[in-house]
Amino acid sequence: GAGVSQSPSNKVTEKGKDVELRCDPISGHTALYWYRQSLGQGLEFLIYFQGNSAPDKSGLPSDRFSAERTGGSVSTLTIQRTQQEDSAVYLCASSQVRGSHNEQFFGPGTRLTVL
């Protein structure tokens, strides 16, 4: 079956511009996560969606970052007024909450470069 997909795969933008990153989770997965991976670093949690519950936004680094999930499926991560420190790979993951260990399946990521 199809895995997690993300678009675009690469995004180059100018400082101050807004960007939108898209994530299509695995069909039937109720949980969706966004992480950020800066060069040579581990993954940093950004936000988590579970069903119709209020999202866990505790990892968002500033109010320039926001995300939504429409219809319990596709999610969009928006970064407003991008800064150079926002350059990173943005990874989306999904999981079934019910299960022995709720393994998260990751997408290929969007590489964001802010000039």
Next chain:
Amino acid sequence: AQKITQTQPGMFVQEKEAVTLDCTYDTSDQSYGLFWYKQPSSGEMIFLIYQGSYDEQNATEGRYSLNFQKARKSANLVISASQLGDSAMYFCAMREDGNNRLAFGKGNQVVVIP
């Protein structure tokens, strides 16, 4: 405070030999899960193995096994019979009870040489 610690420098491993990647974690929860992911140069994160805090036996998945020492709060990954395709970054991660996010370590770089 850092929850997952991976401090080994990059490692070179001879093909067909075993390699152990260290991971220590910090939590006050009694119920938690530990994960290892592989990230090759292509960038995708590939799930390898899971260990639950209440699991009495060490987890195994093919050539991957997890040396879980709860009292020492360590969850080392053992890769047996290394293959060239095992060259990648390896990340240890933890999910604490009641919290679905994963906390990741900074990773271990492994290069398998023929």
